[in-house]
Amino acid sequence: MAESSPRPTTIVIAALGGQGGGVLSSWIVDVAEHAGFLAQATSVPGVAQRTGTTIYYLELFPEEAATAAGRDPVLALMPVPGEVDIVVVSELVEAGRTVLRGLVTPERTTVITSSHREYSVVEKAVMGDGIVDASGVRAAVEEAAKACVVFDMAALAESTSSVISSVMFGALAGTGVLPFQREQYEQTITRSGIAVDRSLTGFAAGYAGAVGERDADAADEPPLMVVPVAVEAEALLARVEATFPVPARERIIDGMRRLADYQDLRYAAAYLDRLDGIRELDGGGEDGQYRLTAETARYLALWMSYEDAIRVADLKTRSARFERFRKEVGADPEQLVYVVEYLHPRVEEICDILPAPLGGFVMRRDGLRKLLDKVVSRGRHVPTAKLGGFLLLYMIAGLRRWRRWSYRHGREMALIDSWLGRITASASADYALAVEIARCQRLIKGYGDTHANGMKNFNAIMNVVDRIDHGANASDRIGALRDAALADEDGRALRDAISVIFE
C-alpha cells in the first residue's frame, strides 16, 4: 500500500512581505497544472504580509497516478519537518530560518536562496552596528541541504529592472529539480499577462544564475583609481612608511586621506604629529599588532573631521555626489533630477562656523542665543541642484579655508587633546585600557541632540576612566560601558552600568 503509491513533491516558499511569494506560488501551480500535475498551495498571509515572513506550501502530484487510482490524493496543508523536497527563499537569513524549522534535510531538500540580506527592524534600529553575523548562515544552509543554489537574486532583479519573484522562478527552473522544461515556465509567465517582458527578463537572469552559478556570484571588481599624488602628499606617505609600524599603516593612510580631503595636507600632517605621541608609547601590544596606534589612528581621524556645516555643505555640493544621486534614483539620461536637502540649522551650528570670538560671544549670552535660535532654527529645504541652493552651500563650503579660526575648531581640538592625554596616561600602565579609551570616540557621532547625547555619554565614561584603578579588568569595564552607552537612547543602561562599578 504505502510503498507502491507515488509521493507528492513538496515545496516551501519563504518570502518577506512584498517580495511576491504569492505570485511565485501561483506560477508554480500554473506550470504544474499545465504539465499534468495536481497542485495544491496554501499559505498563512495574515499580518506577516506586512514586512514579516510568509511561508507558502505547495504539493504537486502526477494527475495520471490519481486517475489510475480513481481517487484524489490527500495533500497536506503544512510541511512536515524532514519531508520537504524544495525550499525557495528570498533572503539569506530566512533560508537559515527554514533550516531551524527543520524544513531542510540532507536526504531530500534542494535549497534555492538569494544570498542578499534584508535587515530586520531589530537590526536596523540599534544605535551602533546591529547587523547579525550571518557569515555562518550560508555554510549552515549548505550543510543542512542535499543541494544548494545560492546567489544574489535581489541584485539580479534590480539589474534587470525586474522583481525578485521572477528571478526566484527562473532559479527554480534552472536547478531542474522539477520535471518541467524552461518553455513551460516561460509560458506560465506569458499566461499571467502582467508585466510579462520584465518578468521574463528576471526569469532568464535567475535561470542563468542557477545554471552557471559561479558567474552570477562573481562580483565585478571596481577598477583601481589612479590618482596623481602631490609632492607634499608623497612626503606624508614617506613619513608614515618611515615612522609607523606596518599593522597600523593602512589605517593611518586612510585617516590622512580623509583629513586632507576634509581640510588640507597641513591638517593631515598635524594628524601625524598627534599620532607620533601615541606611537612612541606603543610597544606593539601582546599580539604585536600595534592596536593602540591603529585604533587611535582611526578615531583621531574621525574626530578631527568633525561634522560641521562647512563639511556638510562641501559634501553636498560635490560633483561626485550629483552623479551618485542620479544613479541612486535610477534616472534615465534624458530625465532631470533635482534634490532638496532637509536641513535644520540651529544657532549652535551657525556659531560653530563663526570666528571663535564672535561664536563664543553669542553662545555665552543666553538671551541673545535664544533670540537668534528663534530666528534661524527651522526646518529648511535647500534645493542644491538649483542655483540659489547651490550657491548658498558652495559659499559655506568655501569657509573651509577659515575653519581653523572657527568657534567649533578650537573646542574640538581641546577635547581631542584631553582625550589623547588620557590615552597617553594609561598607555604604559594598562595598554588594553588605553585602547578602550581610544575606542570610546565611537560614541561621538551625529548632529544636534544626537551629537550632544553621544558627547554626554563619552564624558561620563571619561569620568569613570579618571577614577578607575588600572588593571583589574579596567579595560573590559570601559568596553562594557561603551556597549551600554549604545544600548539605549535615554542613557539608562549606561547610568546603571556606571553605578554598578562604583557601588
Place this chain on the structure above:
Amino acid sequence: MAERSFAKEVQSLRLGAGEVFRGEGILGVTKALLESGVAYVGGYQGAPISHLMDVFSDARPILDELGVHFETSASEAAAAAMLAASINYPIRGAVTWKSTVGTNVASDALSNLSSAGVLGGALIILGEDYGEGASIIQERTHAFAMKSQMWLLDPRPNLRSITSAVADGFDLSEVSNTPVMLELRIRACHVYGRFDAKDNKRPAMTVQEALQSPRRDASKINLPPFTFLHEQDKVARRWPAAVDFVTRRGLNEIFDGDASDVGIILQGGMYNFVVRALELLGLSDTFGATRIPLYVLNVTYPLVEAELTRFCCDKKAVLVVEEGQPDFIAQAVSRHLNDADLRTTVVGKDVLPMAGEYTGAVVLDGVRQFVERWAPETITMAVATPPAPAESFVELQRAVPARPPGLCTGCPERPLFTAVKLLERELGPVHISADIGCHSFATLPPFNLGNTIMGYGLGLAAASAFGGSGDHRALTIMGDGGFWHNGLSSGITNAVFNDDNGVIVVVDNSYSAATGGQPVPSSKLSATGRKVRYSIQNAVKGVGVRWVRTVRTYDIAKMLATLRDAMTTRATGPKVIVAEGECQLNRQRRIKPLIAAAINDGKRVVQERFGVDADTCTGDHSCIRLSGCPSLTIRPNPDPLREDPVAYVDNSCVGCGVCGSVAHAAVLCPSFYKAQIVVNPNRWDRFLGAVRRGVIGFLQRSADRRRAVREF
C-alpha cells in the same frame, strides 16, 4: 475597492454544471453559496475570510441577476443580527467573519437567533485564525456552538468537502431550525484547489418577496414565556432532528482499516494532517487508504452518539485528534463511552499538546505515540523520527533575527507614531491604550508604543478608568475601522457621558486597511461604489465632543503640537484628534497606473523619492528608530574608518516624505534629501536644466581641481 482585485474570481462565480472551479477555499465557499440559493449575505472582513467579502463586493452584477442581497455589515454583531431574516421566512442567509474575535462581538445576536430558531437556512462562515501567524486571541469557536446549541461543521480541508459542507449546512439548518456554523482554518481558507461546479440557483424566496407578505409568529420572539419554550424545543426537537439528519446524510465519514481494534476520531479539518502522519508511518497511502480506522467528524457539534458507539464498540483504544482547548470533544466522547458502558480507552491530549496549533510535526508525533502504545504490530517500517536540531543550529539561531511585522512603506500612521515618540521625549512616558488595526504594529519595534489592546474599537473604553481629572492623561489610538465598529458608542459616547478627560487619536486612513483595504463609513466610496464619506468629525461632535482637531499625519510638527495641546489643555471632556492620511498601500494601487499612463503619453511628471547621503550619515540610526519605514534600511558603511552601518533608502520608497520631516522635527541630521525626477521634461525644463548644469558644473569643476591637489 479592496487591496486585491477579484475580477477574475468574479467570473468563476458564473461557472455552471460540468465546469471545474479552481481557486482558494474561501472563494469556493462563495460559489457554493450561490449554488445553494442563498438570498442574502453579510459579514465583517478579517483574515482569512476577507476575500469572500471582497469577491461579493466586486460581483454586484451577478448578485443582482440572481436577486441576492449583499451588504458589508458594520460589525459582526450587525451581520449576525441580519440572520433574523431567516427566522420568519424560508429564505437562506449566510454571514461571515473572523473567529473567535468576531463571534465574541456577534454572540448577543447569535444567542437570540438560536433561541428563536430559523425557518430558512442560516449559515455562519467562520475563518479561524488559530496558530502560526494568528493576530488574535487563541480560543475555540466550539464553546459558542455548545452554549447556544448551534451546529458546528468542520469539513475536511479540500474544496469538494468544503463546498459540500455549505450545501449540507443549509439543509441541516432548515431541517433542525437551527443556525449552523461552518468553521474553516486559515490554511483551508487559502488552499488552492478545485471542485466540480454546479449551476447557480435563484433563491426560492428573495428578501423582497418576503417583504411583500410579512409573517409574524409570536412564538419566535425572544421574550418569556417563549424563551423557556425555545430552550425546551432545542433539546427535545431541534437537537434530535439534527442528529438524525447528520446520520441520514452521512455527513461524518468512517474510513475503515484492517487494524480494527484501534481507531482515530478527528475533526474534519485535521484529516489531511492525520493521513499524512499515517502515510509517513507506513499506515496509509497517499490516497488515504488507511490501516487504522478513522471516524472523521465533519460535524463536530453535536456528536452522533450512535455512530460513536458503532465506531468504538470493537476498539480497545481511540485517539481523539482535536485542536485547541478545552478538549470538549474528547470529554464528550469519554462521557458517552462511559454511559454506553464501553471499555474503550480514549487517548487525546495526553499524546497531543493541550494547547497550540496542530502542525504536521505535532500530529505525526501524537499519532506515532498512539500507534506505538496501542497497535505496535501494525508498524512494519522504521518509524521516522523528527530530525534532532544539530549543534550548529545553536549558532544559526543567533544569526537569525526576529522579524516582527510593521507598518508598510510610506504608511500614513508612521508619522503619527513618530509624533507620539517626540511627545514622550517632552512629557515623559504616556499610558497608551492601543486598539486593533494596522496601528497595533506600533506596539512592536521600533516604536514600542502601547500598553494594552482590549478588542476592536474598545481602545478608548479600555482607558476609561484613567479618564478622571488630574495632571496626567491617557492617550488612546484607534483606527477608523474600530471607530465605526463600536468605538463611537462604547468609546466616544461613553467618554462624553462620563466627562472623560482622555485624549483619543482616530486614525482616518480611508479604509479598513489591516483586513485588506475594504471601505468603512468614512471612506470615499462604499464597497459597491456608492459615495459615503460619513465624517468622523461630525460623528464625534454629534455625540457631544467639544474638542476636535483634524491633522494630516504627515505633518509631524503640527501633529506633535496638537498632541501636546490635547495632553495639556485645561479643556475638560474627551479630546479627539482625527489623524488623516490615506493608506499608502491602497493609494499606490490607485495612483500607480495613472502615473504610468501619463508617462507613457509623454506628459511631464515629477516623481519624488528620498535618499540618504552616506558620507554625512554617521550611523546613529535615530531616523530608523523614529520611523521604521521598510524602505529606510541600512548598509555597510562605505567609509573605511567608520564601523556603524549607514542609513539607506531602497527602491521601494514611495516618496511620502516622512523621513525628511522626521529629520526636521527631531533635528536629526542633514543626510536626507528628496530627489525630484522630472520625467518627460518640456523645453523650459530642459533650458533651465542646461543653465543650472552649466553654472553648477563650472563651480564644481573648479572645486574638483582644488581638491585634486590634496587628494592621494
